Amino acid sequence: MTDAAQVAAIEARAARMRYEIVEMIAEAGSGHPGGSLSAADIVASLYFGVMKHDPLRPDWEERDRFVLSKGHAGPVLYAALAEAGYFGHDNLKTLRKLGSILQGHPDSNKCAGIEVSTGSLGQGLAIANGMALALRMDANPARVFCLLGDGEMQEGEVWEAAMFAAHHKLDNVMAIVDHNGLQIDGACDSVMCLGGVAEKLDAFGWEVREVGGHDVEDLLKALTEPPMTEGVPVAVVAYTIKGKGVSFMEGDAGWHGKAPDAEQTTLALAQLAEALEGGAR
Amino acid sequence: MSEKRATREALGETLVELANEGVDVVAVDADLSGSTTTAKLAKAYPDRFFNVGIAEQNMIGTAAGLAVEGKVPFTGSFAVFATGRAYDQVRNTVCYSNLGVKLAPTHAGITVGPDGGSHQMLEDIALMRVLPGMRVLVPADYVAAKAAIRLAAVTPGPFYIRLGRAGVPVIYGDDYAFELGRARVLREGVHVTLAACGVMVEQALAAAEALALEGVNAEVLDVSTIKPFPAEQIAASARKTGAVVACEEHSVIGGLGSAVAEALGELAPVPLARVGVRDVFGTSGEPAELMAHFGLTADDIANAARELLKRKK
Numbered sequence: 280m281t282d283a284a285q286v287a288a289i290e291a292r293a294a295r296m297r298y299e300i301v302e303m304i305a306e307a308g309s310g311h312p313g314g315s316l317s318a319a320d321i322v323a324s325l326y327f328g329v330m331k332h333d334p335l336r337p338d339w340e341e342r343d344r345f346v347l348s349k350g351h352a353g354p355v356l357y358a359a360l361a362e363a364g365y366f367g368h369d370n371l372k373t374l375r376k377l378g379s380i381l382q383g384h385p386d387s388n389k390c391a392g393i394e395v396s397t398g399s400l401g402q403g404l405a406i407a408n409g410m411a412l413a414l415r416m417d418a419n420p421a422r423v424f425c426l427l428g429d430g431e432m433q434e435g436e437v438w439e440a441a442m443f444a445a446h447h448k449l450d451n452v453m454a455i456v457d458h459n460g461l462q463i464d465g466a467c468d469s470v471m472c473l474g475g476v477a478e479k480l481d482a483f484g485w486e487v488r489e490v491g492g493h494d495v496e497d498l499l500k501a502l503t504e505p506p507m508t509e510g511v512p513v514a515v516v517a518y519t520i521k522g523k524g525v526s527f528m529e530g531d532a533g534w535h536g537k538a539p540d541a542e543q544t545t546l547a548l549a550q551l552a553e554a555l556e557g558g559a560r
Numbered sequence: 561m562s563e564k565r566a567t568r569e570a571l572g573e574t575l576v577e578l579a580n581e582g583v584d585v586v587a588v589d590a591d592l593s594g595s596t597t598t599a600k601l602a603k604a605y606p607d608r609f610f611n612v613g614i615a616e617q618n619m620i621g622t623a624a625g626l627a628v629e630g631k632v633p634f635t636g637s638f639a640v641f642a643t644g645r646a647y648d649q650v651r652n653t654v655c656y657s658n659l660g661v662k663l664a665p666t667h668a669g670i671t672v673g674p675d676g677g678s679h680q681m682l683e684d685i686a687l688m689r690v691l692p693g694m695r696v697l698v699p700a701d702y703v704a705a706k707a708a709i710r711l712a713a714v715t716p717g718p719f720y721i722r723l724g725r726a727g728v729p730v731i732y733g734d735d736y737a738f739e740l741g742r743a744r745v746l747r748e749g750v751h752v753t754l755a756a757c758g759v760m761v762e763q764a765l766a767a768a769e770a771l772a773l774e775g776v777n778a779e780v781l782d783v784s785t786i787k788p789f790p791a792e793q794i795a796a797s798a799r800k801t802g803a804v805v806a807c808e809e810h811s812v813i814g815g816l817g818s819a820v821a822e823a824l825g826e827l828a829p830v831p832l833a834r835v836g837v838r839d840v841f842g843t844s845g846e847p848a849e850l851m852a853h854f855g856l857t858a859d860d861i862a863n864a865a866r867e868l869l870k871r872k873k
């Protein structure tokens with residue numbers, strides 16, 4: 280199913296999304312570039328290669344659902360929604376401004392295509408589980424994809440939800456961890472050691488797939504293959520680079536939650552534009 | 561224009577001072593030590609700082625244990641998570657056991673700005689005020705914030721100190737001392753009382769200036785201690801002026817406005833207006849824009865006072 284042309288098309292989408300992420304955060308003057316850039320390939324793969332959805336019918340019952348548990352990465356979701364056609368690209372300029380549909384953290388009451396508001400970390404997987412339960416009750420074949428941060432895995436509720444999904448055999452929910460190794464105060468392992476996210480999820484009864492989070496071909500495979508055992512929820516642990524695509528942001532926790540200044544923006548956009556051109560290989 | 565500093569800046573600096581002075585303070589934060597400024601204590605006294613990661617419930621629980629053993633723990637994180645996410649831990653562990661945990665979260669209210677409604681805590685005063693034993697302080701400036709932190713450090717039992725992200729003018733001098741349960745009269749007046757807390761003190765003072773030009777002499781109170789609440793003091797001012805405007809960067813439900821209404825209802829019924837956020841969530845925008853959007857400016861306070869004067873007998 281994953282042919283080279285599809286992979287290249289998704290890579291091109293991800294490259295455009297990265298450009299827009301930096302552009303919109305620079306325009307807003309605040310926001311979270313690091314975790315938005317690290318998730319760009321994951322979110323592009325979901326929206327343009329994995330999920331069934333229709334921008335013209337955001338309420339279509341059988342659409343696959345996406346929950347951005349790491350809500351501070353709103354810009355990556357906004358870029359994907361704009362790319363997909365949920366709203367015009369011009370909205371991206373209004374990010375974080377008074378009256379915008381694009382709030383600092385995703386707001387489902389203000390913007391079509393957002394399933395649920397997020398921003399308080401640790402809550403998305405429980406929400407996704409609830410959605411998956413309801414879908415199963417209604418014999419709805421739709422699936423629920425939930426993207427978490429690795430630092431976010433420190434929240435206790437994540438593990439309550441992890442236990443729940445396995446217990447209730449929710450194989451229509453998928454957890455994806457953007458494992459970039461960084462949070463706000465520094466490296467996850469220095470702030471509060473995660474000690475093997477993949478092993479922990481395995482111990483909680485999940486089928487775990489470890490994958491390079493910037494390899495679209497591998498991502499597509501990991502995100503689409505059905506569970507090996509029926510009733511076992513799948514977690515994709517995607518190893519990523521925070522700030523991916525902008526040389527001076529890569530691997531630097533300092534770029535978690537600040538906007539680039541004018542000079543930095545020019546430099547970043549030049550790098551991302553280059554990737555855009557190179558992307559159509 | 562006086563110097564502007566955010567009340568959150570007082571946290572790390574005061575904790576370092578207290579540690580220097582031999583007070584057994586420690587800080588527990590949840591991956592926000594740079595924003596809350598507890599990182600300053602971490603730098604000066606690495607052994608006195610504990611990062612729990614993104615785990616606010618654990619932050620409160622760990623602080624509770626430190627308090628049980630006689631340490632003076634201050635907790636960080638943002639107001640929305642420290643009070644909301646960890647409410648049961650604050651209620652059933654900290655307050656129910658009457659432990660000396662000092663919650664001093666930052667980024668309260670709409671002046672958080674572009675992060676938006678998910679991060680703009682407007683219900684924390686209400687949540688904390690109803691807890692038996694909890695003391696609730698809302699300092700108006702950097703100096704008052706330092707004094708509040710010092711007071712909490714040397715006073716047994718739980719405290720909630722509400723700190724902000726945005727810079728506010730420094731209005732107090734270094735001789736300022738925080739008095740638990742006392743409002744501070746910043747301006748004496750006879751026609752209307754403006755009772756404000758936090759960032760709204762600046763707005764209330766400006767409103768009083770504007771009203772003075774119209775011959776309206778407003779009394780301005782900085783009600784930085786919401787609990788214990790200076791009910792008798794507010795009532796006395798109300799008896800004198802005959803009208804009260806409560807001003808807060810918080811929901812009009814459950815916060816300062818409610819506390820003032822309770823006091824006036826029981827002690828000195830006079831017309832009251834509540835300036836605050838009217839039962840809605842916040843939204844993205846710049847702090848100044850949001851103050852205008854939600855009707856929290858000096859103009860809004862002055863207008864509320866003018867309307868109130870019409871109702872005054």
Ligand SMILES: Cc1ncc(C[n+]2csc(CCOP(=O)(O)OP(=O)(O)O)c2C)c(N)n1
Binds near residue numbers: 313428429431432645
């Ligand atoms: C409950 C809660 N606590 C704290 C925060 C503040 N916060 C925002 S992002 C972040 C770090 C997130 O790190 P991670 O999950 O690794 O995200 P990523 O690296 O993908 O950006 C923190 C602590 C929050 N949004 N929610």
Ligand SMILES: [Mg+2]
Binds near residue numbers: 429430457460462
């Ligand atoms: Mg991370």
